[in-house]
Amino acid sequence: MIVGKDFENAKKRAIYKVIEEGVPCSSRFGKSINRDPILLIVERPEPEQIIPDSFSERYFERVKRVMEIVVKKLKERKYTRRMSIPIWRPEEHYAENPVAITEISLLFDEKLHLTAYFRSLDLLNYFDVNFHFLSNVLDEVSQKAGLDAGSVAMLVAVPHVYERDLKRAEMQAEKCEEIYGYTKLGTHLVEDYISSAWHSAMEIIYNMGKTKETEWEFERQRRSKFVHRLFIEVRNPEENKMHDKAPFTESYWLDYAHSYVIYELQKVSNPIPKTEEYTYAERARYCERDEVKVDQLFEAIEKLRKDRCRRDCYVGISRPWDLEIDDPPCLRGYQFTAKSDWLNGIFYMRSNDVYGAMHANMLAFALLTKYVAELTGFRKYKYWHFAVDAHIYEGFLDIVKEILYPKMKKDR
Structure with missing residues (x-):
């Protein structure tokens, strides 16, 4: 994680980090020279006028379509976790130059952050125009919603x-x-195993998280403790997978993985x-509401088979109509990238229930x-997990405390 003042x-x-740690690719x-994923956070973004190009015009057009509903919902509940704008479309897989920005998420934490x-x-030729586009979006949404503008982050x-x-x-x-570790604007954890990553995420939120209201009416979920922008790198996801205090069984997460996340490994052409x-x-595979039906996972795999240096093996989960439903997908998209003989799997979530869902999410x-x-x-492969809002619901904090700090049994 890199945090810059501007x-x-x-x-x-x-x-500097790309030059120092990157590897050659064609x-x-x-x-x-390509590097592993990086989280960049700018504390004080300043909106600037930009000269539109073909990409920024597409970005502006897609944001403009949903601007009214985003502002309306932020005015209604500024603490909402549901304001995440899909930029990617499934048919980008057939585009010569698919969009580089795939998702834009907004979260209020004292100020409105993007x-x-x-x-x-x-980074050298297109950082400026993309960053200024994002700064302008944050500035416009903040002004229209009557909120102060905060930071801009780029994963x-x-x-x-x-x-x-x-x-x-x-x-x-x-x-x-x-x-590395916790900061107010983001947290970057590096763990060897999924089980230890889950444990560390709970520990960070339990000790450092802020409390806020949620949009749920369930008694135990009306308030949560959260951290903003949780980024986790898991180096050995094959080892020590499941924590012994996980709130589910092995058969549960395997069924969740195959039925809810993956479905099958053949090309999907039917509902x-x-x-x-x-x-x-x-x-990911066949969304009936899409005008153009694309098995995005299949396309990503085929691209990687032909060219390991492809940078567009992205699978979009979010859709524009998510902004109008009560429970939009927490997972917004994922991508596969290569570094030498390693495959990176990067999964981006707008919101993540760390106690109840994160561990199963990560395993799947x-x-x-x-x-x-x-x-x-x-x-080999490496797993990367990112959540804009990573939280533990207030009703489960006692359970989490017992996992983190189990009471010592007294000798009789």
Whole structure:
């Protein structure tokens, strides 16, 4: 995680980390140096006028369509976790140049903050225009909703610079160390196992989280403790998977993974059976409400098989109509990227119930990443988990406390 006071500061530090830790990769645009995912946070963004290009015009058009409902809902409940704007469309898989920003999420925490997911970003040439677009969106929404504007964050799946620009990049790079652990604007955890990642996430929220109201009427879920922007890297997702205090069985999470998240590993060309309003598998594989039906997971796998350096193996779960439903998908999208012989699976969530759902989410999403790694010939894989609002409901804090700090039994 990199936190900068302004966008220039964050940009220079990000370029340094790419040069220092990136690996060479080839693309149709030229040879580049690619790094693992990085979370960039700018504390004090300043909106600036930008010269629109084909990408920013698409972004503005898609945000403009939903601006009215976003502002309306923020005015009604500024603490909502449901204001996340889908930019990606399933048919982007057939586009020559699919959008780089796939999702824009808004969350109120003393001020209104914005977080965006980038499937790819050329830090040297396109950081400025994309950042200023996001700053302008935050400024406009904040003003219309009557809220103070806060920070802008960018979760970039493949931050890169091109080799042809390397000398120029080196001149701009600013040496820095990444930030790990908790900060007010974001938390970055690195864990060996999924089980320890779940435990650490609960510990951070239990000890550092803020309390706020929620949109649920259930007695135990009316208030929650939360942290803003929880980013977790799991290095060995195959080992020590399930915590012994997990609130579910192994058969539960395996069924959840295969029925709700994955469905099947063949190409899907027909509606997927479901008993709920939606499933992640249905949104990823065959969504009946989509004008263009795309098995996005299949497309992502096929792209990786042909070219490991592809930066557009993204699967969009969110849809524009989510803004008008009471329980929109918490998972907004996921992406598979490569670094040498490693496959990265990166999963972006607008909201995550850390005690009740996160552990099962992580196990299922990591299993999907494992399957994709096997199907595309990668020897190893790494799992990355991100939640804009990571929380524990107030009614479950006592249970979490007992998991974190079990009472010692007295000797008789």
